[in-house]
Amino acid sequence: KKILNRHLLVHSEQRKYKCDVCDKSFKIKYNLNSHLLRHSEQRKYKCDVCDKSFKMKDGLNKHLIIHSEQRKYKCDVCDKSFKLKGSLYTHLLFHSEQRKYKCDVCDKSFKLKGSLYTHLLFHSEQRKYKCDVCDKSFKVKASLSKHLLIHSEQRKYKCDVCDKSFKLKSSLYTHLLFHSDQRKYKCDVCDKNFKVKASLSKHLIIHSEQRKYKCDVCDKSFKMKDGLIKHLIIHSEQRKYNCDVCDKGFTMKGGLNKHLIIHSEQRKYKCDVCDNSFKVKSSLNVHLIIHSDQRKYKCDVCDKSFKVKNGLNKHLLIHSQQRKYKCDVCDKSFKVKASLSKHLLIHSEQTKFNCDVCDKSFKRKEPKHFDNTIEYHSSLEDGLGGSLQTSTDDHKWDSTSNHNNTNQNLIHTLHRKYTCNVCNKDFKENKCLNRHLLVHSEQRKYKCDVCDKSFKRKGDLNSHILRHSEQRKYKCDVCDKSFKGKSNLNSHIVTHSEQRKYKCDVCDKSFKVKSNLNDHLVTHSEQRKYKCDVCDKSFKVKSSLNEHLIIHSDQRKYKCDVCDKSFKVKSSLNKHLIIHSDQRKYKCDVCDKSFKVKSSLNKHLIIHSDPRKYKCDVCNKSFKVKGELNRHLLIHSEQRKYKCDVCDKSFKVKRSLNKHLIIHSEQRKYKCNVCDKSFKVKSSLNVHLIIHSDQRKYKCDVCNKSFKVKGDLNRHLLIHSEQRKYKCDVCDKSFKVKSSLNKHLIIHSEQRKYKCDVCDKSFKVKGDLNRHLLIHSQQRKYKCDVCDKSFKVKSSLNKHLIIHSEQRQ
Numbered sequence: 001k002k003i004l005n006r007h008l009l010v011h012s013e014q015r016k017y018k019c020d021v022c023d024k025s026f027k028i029k030y031n032l033n034s035h036l037l038r039h040s041e042q043r044k045y046k047c048d049v050c051d052k053s054f055k056m057k058d059g060l061n062k063h064l065i066i067h068s069e070q071r072k073y074k075c076d077v078c079d080k081s082f083k084l085k086g087s088l089y090t091h092l093l094f095h096s097e098q099r100k101y102k103c104d105v106c107d108k109s110f111k112l113k114g115s116l117y118t119h120l121l122f123h124s125e126q127r128k129y130k131c132d133v134c135d136k137s138f139k140v141k142a143s144l145s146k147h148l149l150i151h152s153e154q155r156k157y158k159c160d161v162c163d164k165s166f167k168l169k170s171s172l173y174t175h176l177l178f179h180s181d182q183r184k185y186k187c188d189v190c191d192k193n194f195k196v197k198a199s200l201s202k203h204l205i206i207h208s209e210q211r212k213y214k215c216d217v218c219d220k221s222f223k224m225k226d227g228l229i230k231h232l233i234i235h236s237e238q239r240k241y242n243c244d245v246c247d248k249g250f251t252m253k254g255g256l257n258k259h260l261i262i263h264s265e266q267r268k269y270k271c272d273v274c275d276n277s278f279k280v281k282s283s284l285n286v287h288l289i290i291h292s293d294q295r296k297y298k299c300d301v302c303d304k305s306f307k308v309k310n311g312l313n314k315h316l317l318i319h320s321q322q323r324k325y326k327c328d329v330c331d332k333s334f335k336v337k338a339s340l341s342k343h344l345l346i347h348s349e350q351t352k353f354n355c356d357v358c359d360k361s362f363k364r365k366e367p368k369h370f371d372n373t374i375e376y377h378s379s380l381e382d383g384l385g386g387s388l389q390t391s392t393d394d395h396k397w398d399s400t401s402n403h404n405n406t407n408q409n410l411i412h413t414l415h416r417k418y419t420c421n422v423c424n425k426d427f428k429e430n431k432c433l434n435r436h437l438l439v440h441s442e443q444r445k446y447k448c449d450v451c452d453k454s455f456k457r458k459g460d461l462n463s464h465i466l467r468h469s470e471q472r473k474y475k476c477d478v479c480d481k482s483f484k485g486k487s488n489l490n491s492h493i494v495t496h497s498e499q500r501k502y503k504c505d506v507c508d509k510s511f512k513v514k515s516n517l518n519d520h521l522v523t524h525s526e527q528r529k530y531k532c533d534v535c536d537k538s539f540k541v542k543s544s545l546n547e548h549l550i551i552h553s554d555q556r557k558y559k560c561d562v563c564d565k566s567f568k569v570k571s572s573l574n575k576h577l578i579i580h581s582d583q584r585k586y587k588c589d590v591c592d593k594s595f596k597v598k599s600s601l602n603k604h605l606i607i608h609s610d611p612r613k614y615k616c617d618v619c620n621k622s623f624k625v626k627g628e629l630n631r632h633l634l635i636h637s638e639q640r641k642y643k644c645d646v647c648d649k650s651f652k653v654k655r656s657l658n659k660h661l662i663i664h665s666e667q668r669k670y671k672c673n674v675c676d677k678s679f680k681v682k683s684s685l686n687v688h689l690i691i692h693s694d695q696r697k698y699k700c701d702v703c704n705k706s707f708k709v710k711g712d713l714n715r716h717l718l719i720h721s722e723q724r725k726y727k728c729d730v731c732d733k734s735f736k737v738k739s740s741l742n743k744h745l746i747i748h749s750e751q752r753k754y755k756c757d758v759c760d761k762s763f764k765v766k767g768d769l770n771r772h773l774l775i776h777s778q779q780r781k782y783k784c785d786v787c788d789k790s791f792k793v794k795s796s797l798n799k800h801l802i803i804h805s806e807q808r809q
Contacts, residue, residue: 118142 015025043053045060071081073088099109127137155165157172183193185200211221213228239249267277269284295305297312323333325340351361416426444454446461472482474489500510502517528538556566558573584594612622614629640650668678696706698713724734752762754769780790
């Protein structure tokens with residue numbers, strides 16, 4: 001009956017025996033006594049084998065079984081044997097599907113009551129077990145015990161296969177699975193197999209859409225807790241893992257370990273296809289994708305496919321309009337954080353990466369679109385350098401691979417091992433050769449949707465599309481000029497700079513842009529490899545040939561909306577439109593004269609310049625502009641290659657022929673608003689308008705006679721000069737003006753090519769014919785104001801006026 005009474009206490013809820021230390025209560029007094037031993041520091045039961053001591057005797061008895069090799073309790077399900085019967089009972093629960101211990105907080109259920117107690121600690125904020133070494137605290141004592149092994153140097157669990165040792169026995173068991181080929185844990189979704197059940201459990205989370213671990217800083221969510229823990233390090237400024245070689249700091253130890261491989265010369269992962277070697281296996285795996293033709297990651301928007309998932313993820317940003325990374329300096333926004341980080345370097349003045357060969361310094365060590373870096377500044381010569389490097393762990397190019405080592409300072413090497421089979425041009429990198437081969441290809445797979453123009457490269461299409469856009473979002477801070485493309489803005493900004501760092505070694509002329517220097521160097525070359533198929537004219541630059549070919553074309557597709565004049569080239573139309581504009585924004589600082597075009601101002605400024613450095617070797621006449629000297633040299637030349645098809649007259653300059661052709665035209669489109677007289681050439685109208693003006697601003701210093709036109713003054717000054725340098729070879733008569741000599745030479749000529757249609761009388765000079773024709777005319781437009789007598793010729797009127805003058809005397 002006594003035993004029954006004791007047993008009935010088990011079913012009772014009454015706990016009348018309470019511990020004074022921790023307030024825990026018990027149903028039986030014996031349990032309280034046993035419990036009090038835990039609060040006691042006395043351990044009077046000692047093991048004779050290992051000197052471990054215990055507070056209670058049954059604890060010692062259980063411990064002695066550990067030193068025994070006898071395992072008499074065997075599991076009928078899996079044949080596993082145990083030293084203690086309690087261990088067998090606990091083990092049998094693993095084979096049972098029954099989970100009768102349920103958590104009241106999260107409804108999770110367990111097979112063992114102890115597992116429930118351990119689980120409830122996760123919902124508790126109390127961490128009463130603290131590490132004396134690093135002050136880290138734990139909820140469960142077993143977790144503290146495992147943690148203390150980290151601070152211990154003892155590794156007593158050794159692998160028999162590879163001699164690797166471990167601090168924990170469980171770590172050894174997990175390690176032994178790596179030597180086993182058995183993968184008994186299979187994923188039901190993708191049929192992937194795993195050696196460890198924990199690996200399968202982690203893998204199944206990938207197929208789950210649930211992301212229950214959320215970052216409090218940026219709201220990013222993760223499927224696994226360790227993913228969140230790694231992510232939180234990004235928001236931390238602490239970099240406690242430092243590289244001993246270069247002092248670079250890392251937030252995670254794994255990042256440091258990966259970085260240390262850079263300083264190692266060992267490349268043990270080799271590609272079987274191209275013999276390229278890598279320091280990291282992941283770099284080799286990513287590299288092998290290059291040799292594969294499979295593109296299994298496809299974009300749902302544009303059907304573009306990629307070999308690597310990371311490439312697809314980056315591509316999807318193109319279709320996104322969201323730019324959540326904003327620059328605090330200039331308000332520019334970016335789709336990717338890495339792009340913002342690279343952009344911020346623009347605002348930095350620090351250039352800490354120096355080239356060992358030429359002392360050129362750079363802001364960044366890593367490549368930006370393969371150019372302007374210390375390792376990859378081969379791009380200055382070939383337009384492309386380096387190899388791809390991404391920020392994710394599953395897709396990474398080894399930035400210190402064999403290939404990249406040869407890339408370092410390529411600009412200083414003369415070795416060009418990649419040769420084009422078409423034109424024999426050499427390149428330092430294979431990628432540069434591949435880009436060049438597009439030039440020889442006829443395939444143009446990138447087509448413009450607006451004008452159907454096609455291109456070989458996508459970048460060229462993107463640049464072309466900007467022409468159809470009216471948006472000019474890149475604005476110059478100096479002059480408020482706006483541009484469609486950023487590269488155009490960058491080129492424009494150079495014009496505001498006074499620095500000319502690119503100098504010609506031949507003539508010491510300096511330039512702001514390197515491309516301008518390259519174009520200039522062609523002028524010093526005698527080679528003209530671009531030839532016109534129509535007229536055999538050759539050019540040094542291809543662009544000059546393209547401009548020249550327009551001359552042979554009759555198409556004038558650029559038309560002026562004001563005067564209907566049409567042009568072959570758009571630039572000519574743009575220049576012409578300035579004529580219709582009244583704005584003259586280019587002003588001379590010397591005489592306040594203003595011009596519509598800057599080039600006109602530059603030409604005008606030469607007038608105020610004193611030196612005439614271009615001198616004619618024939619007559620010693622000097623000029624301020626080289627172009628004027630070239631035109632002057634034609635005077636001394638006997639060659640007249642421009643011939644008129646109407647009258648066979650020939651000219652030294654094409655411009656003179658164009659002016660002459662107007663004579664044969666009946667069109668007189670320039671009309672005087674004062675007297676309705678019309679002219680074929682605008683310059684003739686301008687000269688004529690001076691007649692109606694009373695202003696005579698050109699004055700002779702000798703006789704104070706004034707003239708309306710400067711040319712008249714120059715001719716007048718010859719009267720006061722005694723020099724007669726134009727001499728007739730027939731009669732030795734000399735003249736001050738060459739035109740007078742030309743007129744005189746007609747006297748010695750027997751040719752009379754100007755004939756009167758009325759009386760067949762012929763004349764040597766056209767002026768004599770014009771005066772003769774007045775005889776046959778009845779018109780008398782010159783009238784005397786004194787006697788109303790009229791005359792056909794003005795000279796007759798002048799003679800007549802003398803009569804009235806003598807009468808007055």
